[in-house]
Amino acid sequence: MxxxxxxxxxxxxxxxxxxxxxxxxxxxxxxxxxxxxxxxxxxxxxxxxxxxxxxxxxxxxxxxxxxxxxxxxxxxxxxxxxxxxxxxxxxxxxxxxRPDNTTPAPPADVPHSSPTVLFVCTGNSARSPIAEAQLRRRTAGHVEVISAGSHPKPQLHPHAVRALRDNFGVNIAGQRPRHWETLTGRRFDYVITLCDKAREVCPDFADPAGRLHWSIPDPAADGPDDYPTYVRTAAAIDSRVRHLLPVLTATDAKEITQ
CATH class of the missing domain: 1.10.10.10 (Winged helix-like DNA-binding domain superfamily/Winged helix DNA-binding domain)
Known part of the structure; x- marks a missing residue:
């Protein structure tokens, strides 16, 4: 021994x-x-x-x-x-x-009241739509999710669209950036800012307990044509989303018991 x-x-x-x-x-x-x-x-x-x-x-x-x-x-x-x-x-x-390296499957029965999540960045052309798509992908519609920006771009960045399509099998090509003013009056369980600038001016869409911040660098900062940066950003956001899932599950459970 x-x-x-x-x-x-x-x-x-x-x-x-x-x-x-x-x-x-x-x-x-x-x-x-x-x-x-x-x-x-x-x-x-x-x-x-x-x-x-x-x-x-x-x-x-x-x-x-x-x-x-x-x-x-x-x-x-x-x-x-x-x-x-x-x-x-x-x-x-x-x-x-030692872990068995298995991940529990999501519950088969979808609760009547699902948590709502708003992702926010400045242009709503890369970070926040990537987060929206990743959360939707991982929950198969179980969570109501949307994204918006303070100064939305005319269209999604093509590298963001490509990074999701080629690396995660998600197609958001038909999506268009939206201004957060279009959501005035709506309330969300969680509002998650992915941009330091947007965090400073984001309207009050959620109670304080539901406001979170993910400090994700703008992938365009390394140059608008630097595709690998968008791939890394999509992967980093997906990791964040994966860790968010248990939090949303707890929100669901709380809704059911109330």
């Missing part, structure tokens, strides 16, 4: 600290800036920044410059990295805790 390990896995060491766990919990819901984390957790900025650095060094949190204000950065919890770290942690504890 082998001797027990004297050192906890890296994920346990990082996540076990109360403040780092609070940071991870907050960032699991929405991308946030340091000052927002300071206000949310009631801790000094230098302490928040120190623990964010440790989480970044551990590969659990990433940071990206705000496209609205370059002096700001949005922090994001990499849930895929957390999944891999948790898997390794479980396997280190006991072989029985």
């Amino acid at each position: 082998g001797s027990p390990s004297q050192t906890a896995p890296p994920f346990v060491q990082l996540a076990a600290h109360p403040l780092r766990w609070q940071l991870m919990t907050a960032l699991a819901r929405s991308d946030l800036r340091v000052r927002e984390l300071v206000a949310l957790l009631g801790q000094p900025q230098n302490l928040i920044s120190y623990h964010l650095r440790l989480l970044r060094d551990g590969g659990l949190v990433t940071a990206a410059r705000s496209s609205y204000d370059g002096r700001d950065s949005y922090y994001h919890l990499d849930l895929d990295s957390c999944t891999h770290a948790l898997t390794a942690t479980g396997a280190a504890l006991h072989p029985a805790l």
